[in-house]
Amino acid sequence: MKYLIILGDGMADEPVESLGGKTPLQYAQTPSMDYLAEKGCSGLLNAIPRGMAPGSEVANLSVLGYNVAEVLEGRGSLEAASMGVDILPGEMAMRCNLICIENGKIKNHSAGHISNEEAGILIAYLNDRLANDRLRFFQGVSYRHLLKLKDGDKRLICTPPHDVCGTEFSRVLIRPAHPDAQPAAGYLNDLILRSQELLADHPVNLKRKAAGKDAANSIWPWSPGYKPAMEKFSTLYPVRSGAVISAVDLIKGIGVYAGLEIIEVAGATGLYDTNYEGKARAALMALKEKDFVYLHVEASDEAGHEGNVDLKVKTIEYLDSRILKIILDETKHWTEPLTIAVLPDHPTPCRIKTHTGDPVPFVICNPTLTPDTVTVYDEFSAKKGKWGLLNGDEFIRAFFNKL
Numbered sequence: 001m002k003y004l005i006i007l008g009d010g011m012a013d014e015p016v017e018s019l020g021g022k023t024p025l026q027y028a029q030t031p032s033m034d035y036l037a038e039k040g041c042s043g044l045l046n047a048i049p050r051g052m053a054p055g056s057e058v059a060n061l062s063v064l065g066y067n068v069a070e071v072l073e074g075r076g077s078l079e080a081a082s083m084g085v086d087i088l089p090g091e092m093a094m095r096c097n098l099i100c101i102e103n104g105k106i107k108n109h110s111a112g113h114i115s116n117e118e119a120g121i122l123i124a125y126l127n128d129r130l131a132n133d134r135l136r137f138f139q140g141v142s143y144r145h146l147l148k149l150k151d152g153d154k155r156l157i158c159t160p161p162h163d164v165c166g167t168e169f170s171r172v173l174i175r176p177a178h179p180d181a182q183p184a185a186g187y188l189n190d191l192i193l194r195s196q197e198l199l200a201d202h203p204v205n206l207k208r209k210a211a212g213k214d215a216a217n218s219i220w221p222w223s224p225g226y227k228p229a230m231e232k233f234s235t236l237y238p239v240r241s242g243a244v245i246s247a248v249d250l251i252k253g254i255g256v257y258a259g260l261e262i263i264e265v266a267g268a269t270g271l272y273d274t275n276y277e278g279k280a281r282a283a284l285m286a287l288k289e290k291d292f293v294y295l296h297v298e299a300s301d302e303a304g305h306e307g308n309v310d311l312k313v314k315t316i317e318y319l320d321s322r323i324l325k326i327i328l329d330e331t332k333h334w335t336e337p338l339t340i341a342v343l344p345d346h347p348t349p350c351r352i353k354t355h356t357g358d359p360v361p362f363v364i365c366n367p368t369l370t371p372d373t374v375t376v377y378d379e380f381s382a383k384k385g386k387w388g389l390l391n392g393d394e395f396i397r398a399f400f401n402k403l
Contacts, residue, residue: 065395
C-alpha cells in the first residue's frame, strides 16, 4: 500500500454571502475531491489541541500524528531545519516576517508578497547593519525569514502579524511571559524599531512605493523556540520511507525533523501561481519509490489572509484540477493500491483573514474500506461521514487504517 496526504492549507472557511451562503469549498467546482468523497470515508478533525493557537505549525504536526505539546518549539526552529540553519544549545530561533506598516498600523503580514530577490537585498542589508555575535537574520522565501538569537528566552508573548492586520503595531509588540524574559522582549522590540528606521527609505522600498506596491518597512519576529526533539515518522507509523513536497519552509522543516525527504519543485511559490502540475508530478514520482508522501499547498491560506473570496475559490479549484485530477488519472492504472487523504490544516476564513481552531473536513479513500454515504467534499457534508469527529492522532491512525 502507498499513502498520500494532500493538504490544502487554510482551505476550510465559513459561509460567504457573496457565494450565496456557501463556503468556498462548497462553491468551488471540485469533481476530483467529490470523487474521493464518493469512493471514500469522510469526517471532521480537531487539529488544534485545546488551549493552543491555531497556527500551521500546530495543525500540521497534529495532522501527522505528533503530540504537539511534547514536540512543538515554535515555528522558527522548524523553519530553520528547512533552511539548513542549525540551532545550537543556548540559541533561539524565531520566524521573522518582512511586513508593511502604514500610519503606525500593520497593513499586511507579507509586505505585499515581496519577491525573493527584493527580500534578499533587505535581509542582507539588515544583517550588515544589525547582526552581531548574538544576532543574525537568514533569508527564507518572500516575506518569511528567520532570526536566530543567542541566550534568548522563549518565554515571550508574540503576536503573529497575520492575526492583527489593521492594528497599531505598538499595541502588539513582544511582551515577556516571565519576568526573566523582559531583557529578551526589550531587545527584540528595539530591533523592530531600528529596522523601521533602516528600511523606511531603502532603495528597494522607494522603488516598490513608486510602483504602487507595499513597502517592506519593518521586521516582525514571532513564534520563538529552541531545537525540537521529534521522533522519525517511520518509527511512529507503518512506513519505511516518505517525502514532503511544499513551498513553505515551515512544512519542510517539519519534514526534516520527521526524517522525510524534502522534494523541491521548480516554480513552487506558496501562492496562487504555484506550480501545481509540478507538485503533482513530483508526488507521483516520489510514490513510485517511497511509501508515503505529504503534499502541501499553501495558496488557499494566503487567499484567506487577503480576504479574497474569489481567489480562494480559484485556488481550491486549481488544487482539484491541477493536482488531484492528475494524480487520480495516473494512479488508476497502478497495480499497487493507494490510500489518499485530502484535508486542510485549519480554516482561514476570508471574513476575518486569519486562522481559527474549528474542526476541518477530511476524506480518506482507502480501497480496502467500504465507502460511507457522503458524496461531496466540504465542511458540512463531512459531518455526516463515517469518521465523525476525530482528535489529535486519530486522523493519522484512521489514514493508516489503525483506528
